[in-house]
Amino acid sequence: MQPVDALAKVCADVRPGEPEEGVLGVVPRWVAAPSDVSEAAEVMRVAAEHGLAVVPRGGETRLDWGLPPRRCDLLVDTARLDRVVEHAAGDLVVTVQAGLPMRRLAEAVAERGQRLSLDVPLAGSTVGGTIATGAAGPLRLLYGTPRDLIIGVTIVRADGRVARSGGKVVKNVAGYDLGRLLCGSYGTLGLIVEATFRLHPLPAACAYVTAPAGDDAEGASEAVQAVLHSSVVPSALQCWTSPGRGIALGVLLEGVPDGVAARASHVAGLLGDKATFSEEPPEGWGAYPDGTTLIDVSAPPASLRDLLGALPAEAACTWSAAGRGYVGLPPEMTAEDVARALEKLRGALAPHHGGAVVCYAPEEVREAVDLWGPVPALSLMRRVKDQFDPDHRLSPGRFVGGI
Amino acid sequence: MNRMDGTLRALAERFTGLLGADAVITDPVRLRTYECDGLTAHRAVPGLVVLPGTAEQIAEIVRACAAAGVPYVARGSGTGLSGGALPRTDGVLIVTSRMRRILEIDIPNQRAVVEPGVINLDVTRAVRPHGYYFAPDPSSQQICSVGGNVAENSGGAHCLKYGFTAHHVLACEVVTPDGEIVTLRAGDPGYDLLGAFVGAEGTLGIATKITVRLTRLPETVRTLLAAFDTIEAGGAAVSAIIAAGVVPAAIEMMDALSIEAAEAAVGCGYPPGAGAVLIVELDGPAAEVEHQFAEVERLCREAGAFEIRIAADDAERALIWKGRKSAFAAVGRISPAYIVQDGVIPRTALPEVLARIDELSAETGVRVANVFHAGDGNLHPLVLFDDAVPGAAERAEEVSGAILDLCIEHGGSITGEHGVGVDKARYMPRMFTETDLDTMQMVRCGFDPAGLCNPGKVFPTPRLCGEVPGVRKGVHPLVAQGKAEQF
Numbered sequence: 001m002q003p004v005d006a007l008a009k010v011c012a013d014v015r016p017g018e019p020e021e022g023v024l025g026v027v028p029r030w031v032a033a034p035s036d037v038s039e040a041a042e043v044m045r046v047a048a049e050h051g052l053a054v055v056p057r058g059g060e061t062r063l064d065w066g067l068p069p070r071r072c073d074l075l076v077d078t079a080r081l082d083r084v085v086e087h088a089a090g091d092l093v094v095t096v097q098a099g100l101p102m103r104r105l106a107e108a109v110a111e112r113g114q115r116l117s118l119d120v121p122l123a124g125s126t127v128g129g130t131i132a133t134g135a136a137g138p139l140r141l142l143y144g145t146p147r148d149l150i151i152g153v154t155i156v157r158a159d160g161r162v163a164r165s166g167g168k169v170v171k172n173v174a175g176y177d178l179g180r181l182l183c184g185s186y187g188t189l190g191l192i193v194e195a196t197f198r199l200h201p202l203p204a205a206c207a208y209v210t211a212p213a214g215d216d217a218e219g220a221s222e223a224v225q226a227v228l229h230s231s232v233v234p235s236a237l238q239c240w241t242s243p244g245r246g247i248a249l250g251v252l253l254e255g256v257p258d259g260v261a262a263r264a265s266h267v268a269g270l271l272g273d274k275a276t277f278s279e280e281p282p283e284g285w286g287a288y289p290d291g292t293t294l295i296d297v298s299a300p301p302a303s304l305r306d307l308l309g310a311l312p313a314e315a316a317c318t319w320s321a322a323g324r325g326y327v328g329l330p331p332e333m334t335a336e337d338v339a340r341a342l343e344k345l346r347g348a349l350a351p352h353h354g355g356a357v358v359c360y361a362p363e364e365v366r367e368a369v370d371l372w373g374p375v376p377a378l379s380l381m382r383r384v385k386d387q388f389d390p391d392h393r394l395s396p397g398r399f400v401g402g403i
Numbered sequence: 404m405n406r407m408d409g410t411l412r413a414l415a416e417r418f419t420g421l422l423g424a425d426a427v428i429t430d431p432v433r434l435r436t437y438e439c440d441g442l443t444a445h446r447a448v449p450g451l452v453v454l455p456g457t458a459e460q461i462a463e464i465v466r467a468c469a470a471a472g473v474p475y476v477a478r479g480s481g482t483g484l485s486g487g488a489l490p491r492t493d494g495v496l497i498v499t500s501r502m503r504r505i506l507e508i509d510i511p512n513q514r515a516v517v518e519p520g521v522i523n524l525d526v527t528r529a530v531r532p533h534g535y536y537f538a539p540d541p542s543s544q545q546i547c548s549v550g551g552n553v554a555e556n557s558g559g560a561h562c563l564k565y566g567f568t569a570h571h572v573l574a575c576e577v578v579t580p581d582g583e584i585v586t587l588r589a590g591d592p593g594y595d596l597l598g599a600f601v602g603a604e605g606t607l608g609i610a611t612k613i614t615v616r617l618t619r620l621p622e623t624v625r626t627l628l629a630a631f632d633t634i635e636a637g638g639a640a641v642s643a644i645i646a647a648g649v650v651p652a653a654i655e656m657m658d659a660l661s662i663e664a665a666e667a668a669v670g671c672g673y674p675p676g677a678g679a680v681l682i683v684e685l686d687g688p689a690a691e692v693e694h695q696f697a698e699v700e701r702l703c704r705e706a707g708a709f710e711i712r713i714a715a716d717d718a719e720r721a722l723i724w725k726g727r728k729s730a731f732a733a734v735g736r737i738s739p740a741y742i743v744q745d746g747v748i749p750r751t752a753l754p755e756v757l758a759r760i761d762e763l764s765a766e767t768g769v770r771v772a773n774v775f776h777a778g779d780g781n782l783h784p785l786v787l788f789d790d791a792v793p794g795a796a797e798r799a800e801e802v803s804g805a806i807l808d809l810c811i812e813h814g815g816s817i818t819g820e821h822g823v824g825v826d827k828a829r830y831m832p833r834m835f836t837e838t839d840l841d842t843m844q845m846v847r848c849g850f851d852p853a854g855l856c857n858p859g860k861v862f863p864t865p866r867l868c869g870e871v872p873g874v875r876k877g878v879h880p881l882v883a884q885g886k887a888e889q890f
Contacts, residue, residue, distance in 0.1 A: 090642060090751040091780070113648060134595070147598050148570050155842075163842035164835070169747045171567075171779040172816035173556050173602055174823055174834055175861065176843040180569065180598025189594075201648030225511060229534065231622035233687055259691035298590035302511035323512075324590065352512075353574070357592045372592040377585045381594045384849035387868075388842075400593040 003050040003073070007032055010042035017075060023055050024068035025363075028075035031057075035080040037097075037154065037162060037193045044191055045160025047074050053393045054158075056187045058126030059101055062133045065359045066186050067371060070397035076191055078128050084108045085194065086168075093151070093168050095196040098128030114199040117143035121288050128192040134184030137286040138236035138252060141322040143200070147183040152196035155182065155189070158389040163190070170198045181384075187395035188403050189388045203254035206235075207264040210282045211271035213239075213247040217308035220247045224304055224321055226270040227251055232263040237321035239304060242289065243314055250282055289316035291328025293338055293361040297345060299325055303352035310348035312341045327356070335368035346373050372400045410471050411450045414495065418453050421463055426501070428452035437496055440481040440488040441543070445825050449476070449490030456501045458576060458584050458611035465609070465856075466582030468495055474855045477609045479520060479548030483555060484743060485824025487604045487860055494855075497609060499550050505529050506612065513617045514573055519550025519610050523557075526615060535617040538565040541820070542728060553610045556602030558820040560653040560727075561684075563778040565618065567820075569601040576612035580851035584611070599846050604822050605857040607850040621686035624652070625696045626720045629681045629708040630674035634658050634773070637679035638753045640706035641777045644683065645750065647702060649695050654778035655682040658757075660737075661730050661772040661785065668733030671726030674710040681708075681777065682727055684720075730774045731785065738770070738787035740796070742803045745821040746810035750780040759809050760784060769802045781819035782810070808833065828863045841866055 007014045007030060017028035034040035047054050053071035057063060058078050078099030085095040089112040096105055103123040105116060119137035120130050129135075131153070136145035143149065152166035155178070165178035182189060213220040220239055227237055236252035249271060253263045268275035288294055299307045300323040307325065311317055314333060319325030327345065329338055338361065345356040358371040375381070378401045385403045388394075397403075419427045428434055429451060438446045450473075455461050468475045474494035481488055490496040502518035505526065509515065510533045515526060523544040526537040540559035541547055547557070552568045553575060565571075574588035575597060587597040600607050631637040637656050644651065657665070659678050665671050673680050683699050685692045703711055714720035726733075734741050748756050757773065764771045772785040784806050788799035807817050807830055817823070817830045831840060840862055848868035850856070858865065 088749060088751065090646065091749040092645065093749070144566075144570060147595055148566065157838075157842060161838045161842075163838045165839060165843060167814070167816050167834075169749055169780055169815050169819075171558060171562065171747050171776070171781045171819040173558075173567075173820060174816045174818050174827075175831065175840070176599060176846050177556075177569070177602055178599070178843060178846070180595050181846065183595055183598065185594055200650065204648070228513065229510070229619065231534075231619055231688060233619070233621075233691075255688070255691045256694045258694055259688055262690040263688050300512040300514075302509075353588065355591060375593045376591060377587055377596055378593065380579060380585065380596060380850065383852075384594060384596070384599075384846055387845035387849045 003046070003052060004030055006046045006050065007043060007074070010046055011039050013080065021075060023072055023075070024064055026068050026072045028055065028072045030073065031075045031077055033077040033080050037081070040076070040081065040191060040193050041156045041160050041162050043076060044156045044158070047393070048159050051391065051393065053396055054191070055395050056128065056132070056191050058099060058129035059124045061122040061125040062129055062135065065133060066398040067366065068397070069395055078126060081193060087112065088168065089114060092199040093170065093196060094199055095152070095168060095194060096127050097194050098126060098192045100127050101125065102127060102130055109199055110202060113202050115202050116149065116197050117200045118146060118149060119286055121286055127195055131183055131192055131195060132185060132187050138238050138320055140324065141237055141320055142233070142235045145183065147180040149197050150179040150183065150195055151198050153179040153182055153192065154194035156191040156193055158190065158391070158394055166196065168196045186399045188385060188399045189394065205257040205260040206252060206254045206279065207260050208250055208252055208278050208281055208285070209264050209267045209271060209275050210248060210250040210278070211275040213249055215246055217247065217305045220249055220308070221305040223249055223271055224301060227267060228301055228321055230266065230270060232266055234267070238285070238318060240284070240289070240318040241308065241311070242316035247308065250285065287318070288326050289318050289328030290330070291316060292331040293329040293333070293365055294359040295327040295329070295342065295345065296357045296359050297325045297327055297349060298354040299323060299349050300352050300354060303349055303354055306348045306352065310344045312337070315341065331362070335364045338365045339369045342369055375400045410473060414467055414471060414473060415451050417467055418464060422453060422455055422460060426454040426456070437478065437481070437490055437498070440478065440483040440486060442484050442486045442824070442826055445486040445489050447490050447492050449496035450492055450494050452496045452498060454498050454501050458578060461497060461578045461609055461611055462582045462584050464495065464497060465578050465580065468855060469580065469582055469853065472853070472855070474858050476857045477550070477554070477605050479551030480522070480546050482543040482547040483551060483824065484745070484821040485818065485826040487555060487822050487824035489825050491858070499548060502611070508533070510535065514614055515617055516612060516614050517549050519548060519553070519613060521549050523547050523549055523552055530617050531620070534620050536620055537615055538571050538618045539568045549613050549615065550610050553601050553613055554603070554605040555822045560655060560776060563654065563776065564650050564652045569598065571616045572597065572601050572613060573616055574614035575600060575610045577608040577610055579608045580853065580856045604824060604861050606847060606860055608856060623689040623692045624684065624686045624720070625692055626682065626684045626714040626723055627700060627703070628673070628712045628723045629683070629703040630677035630710040631679045631681065631706070631708055634679040634757055635754050636707040637681045638757070638777070640681055640703045640708065641750065641753070643702040643706055644699055645778070647698055649685070649699060651683050651699070651778060652686040653682065653684040654776070655727050656680070656775050656777040657727060657730060658773040660770065661734065661774045662726065664733040664737045664772060665726035665730050667736040669725055669729045671722070671729070673726055682723055727774070734772055734785045734787065738789070740788050740790040742786040742799055744782070744784045744786060744803050744806055745818050746782050746807050746815060747819040748780045748782065748810050748813045748815035750777070752813040753777065753780060756782070756809050756813055760806060763802055763805055767798060767802055769799055771802065776819070779819070780815065823861045825860055828861060831861070831863055
């Protein structure tokens with residue numbers, strides 16, 4: 001039997017891939033959209049039988065991150081895996097399917113006054129894509145990233161078998177935590193089909209305190225330190241800059257109205273007399289910076305000055321005091337310019353145990369630079385990959401070291 | 404003398420050259436000191452004990468073990484409650500108690516770098532003058548090691564709000580089962596191997612240097628004790644607090660029997676006649692805490708609390724916690740022997756599960772005292788028995804196992820913080836399918852294909868890693884012996 005016929009037998013929604021569905025230009029031969037977990041498992045089993053290379057697709061918000069797949073026979077579209085399986089509001093836990101957009105997840109749990117504390121920059125992205133790329137927004141300062149909030153995960157393995165780890169209780173140390181391992185794995189270990197997250201109550205009040213810092217990287221760094229070492233417990237502490245607009249700082253405080261007001265005025269005192277308050281996020285809050293090349297920087301709090309100092313004049317940057325930021329570079333920069341900027345960033349951050357990874361970039365840039373930079377435990381990663389996907393059929397070549 | 408003794412003797416000689424004679428223990432009497440961890444029901448005298456002082460030495464030890472095919476187990480302070488550091492009689496026990504240096508305190512980056520043998524509370528002691536602390540607070544924090552916390556992904560009473568060790572570890576330098584030294588760092592490109600490593604119960608390698616996140620000391624801490632007639636009323640208060648959107652730092656509950664024990668042991672002076680007491684602690688910015696604390700107090704009263712005590716200062720707070728913190732040991736006052744169980748249920752299932760535990764207790768005549776982290780549904784039923792009575796231990800074990808079944812039935816877990824170790828490996832198939840366990844072990848195979856690093860823990864059946872493709876002929880001997888399954 002031809003692969004397409006075998007796929008059609010187990011999944012109602014199978015069709016040839018369209019040219020515009022290419023993953024960084026690599027057009028899939030077929031696209032399958034399973035409607036439930038068992039159908040997804042069947043699709044993966046057929047893919048295994050026929051040796052098909054599989055790339056998962058969620059909301060297409062980060063499909064252009066990483067490298068192009070070496071092969072893409074089958075694109076597994078998770079759009080129909082979009083159910084909220086269970087919202088146990090009393091337990092502050094939600095189980096959802098991987099294709100559910102984050103925005104809809106937020107709406108569903110907000111009905112009961114709760115939230116998943118992941119303010120991902122692109123709300124159209126799906127749960128699966130958010131996990132696979134480890135995406136998080138400014139709230140990462142207080143709540144961490146997907147790896148800190150995921151408490152259970154179900155995947156379909158390369159061989160089509162369904163495997164689960166964790167569970168639906170927050171406190172659980174039974175077995176290995178595959179949820180954390182899958183966060184940021186770029187579809188190379190398995191097809192994520194379901195996930196369970198811990199939730200938090202929606203805060204009753206919030207305040208954003210923002211202040212410009214001009215071009216004073218030293219001053220911005222000092223202000224960040226002052227807020228971090230205060231006891232106001234900010235939910236987010238951001239620093240951003242773009243060409244010609246100087247450096248700005250923003251602090252998000254959440255809680256009960258009286259508490260937020262008191263804490264916001266304390267923070268304003270730390271940020272100086274130009275601080276302003278708002279209940280709405282300032283423009284561009286938490287968004288990825290503009291540019292055709294996006295660089296994810298790992299930069300701990302005390303490296304902020306060096307990070308800002310290493311940015312090219314054309315760069316836009318947004319950084320969280322959690323130690324993670326994004327740098328956007330404009331299309332005018334040549335591949336050589338980008339390579340130089342990347343090298344400078346890596347050089348500035350290395351002494352801080354930081355680094356810089358290119359998320360997306362034009363093809364000529366991708367070909368000119370090492371997207372990932374040094375990967376200390378690469379041989380261990382390869383061995384884990386070989387166990388999960390011995391034939392290298394899952395998103396082959398998309399990830400570090402050709403994984 | 405069998406071959407193994409000869410192998411261990413050769414290793415002992417080699418390690419003596421490497422570490423010096425005072426860091427290698429072969430004397431049977433001294434070896435016995437290490438025969439168990441905090442779970443004394445499982446014992447095995449290690450073949451050999453080594454006390455290395457550096458990562459390089461551990462790497463050398465691991466390489467030597469790998470070359471000789473000898474299993475090894477890492478041990479910190481030996482306070483684990485699931486036999487995760489149970490030694491192997493045919494293996495080497497690598498004890499990290501000489502690696503107790505705090506290497507770096509980096510306040511601007513809110514982190515510290517410590518060796519694995521550093522005591523949990525010593526991290527907090529060292530950084531408190533800077534206004535910081537290390538958040539994971541297992542009840543053994545005065546003696547347990549950070550390396551052990553990493554292995555077990557330790558929690559504690561305050562993990563309801565602050566999370567587990569996994570959330571507070573930023574990097575680990577690890578000696579892999581290959582004997583290589585690698586650093587797994589959150590935020591480095593590639594797989595989150597750090598995320599897999601923390602909580603793997605020492606089966607993926609040995610942490611030799613740990614970078615921990617430091618948390619700002621809260622501006623305010625408020626603690627109250629509320630007494631209820633019944634455990635149901637206490638449970639209702641917990642639900643109401645959570646439903647009101649409050650995230651307390653801790654919510655602990657004790658039932659009448661555990662209160663009785665604590666009273667007998669430490670005279671904690673909890674309100675007489677209470678069917679349950681609840682300890683609720685809030686911390687954070689003063690303005691937040693004051694508001695929410697008033698709400699918690701109101702909700703407790705509405706749920707039927709007949710007495711509420713509010714700690715006015717640290718001394719009174721310590722008094723409130725005294726009964727709870729002494730509960731496990733205190734049970735020794737009312738029972739000759741007991742099993743500490745550790746199970747988790749969705750918090751909302753609390754009333755039903757407690758009722759079922761009561762029924763179990765009534766049916767079997769086995770008394771069960773209940774102490775729990777009520778905020779996250781983590782139960783610590785203490786199953787009491789008299790070890791002088793024949794068959795009593797077995798009956799208690801049965802009740803203890805039945806409680807785990809209840810947890811699984813209600814969508815919970817067989818362990819919330821004590822780990823699987825050797826103790827609960829046999830329960831894993833009740834919670835996970837064969838494929839689930841096989842998939843977890845793929846990680847194990849990636850790190851430790853020879854299966855020498857803390858073998859026999861976590862998983863009931865080892866997975867063959869198939870690292871030598873194409874050369875295997877016929878059925879693997881372990882499969883033939885029924886000791887392993889192949890996928």
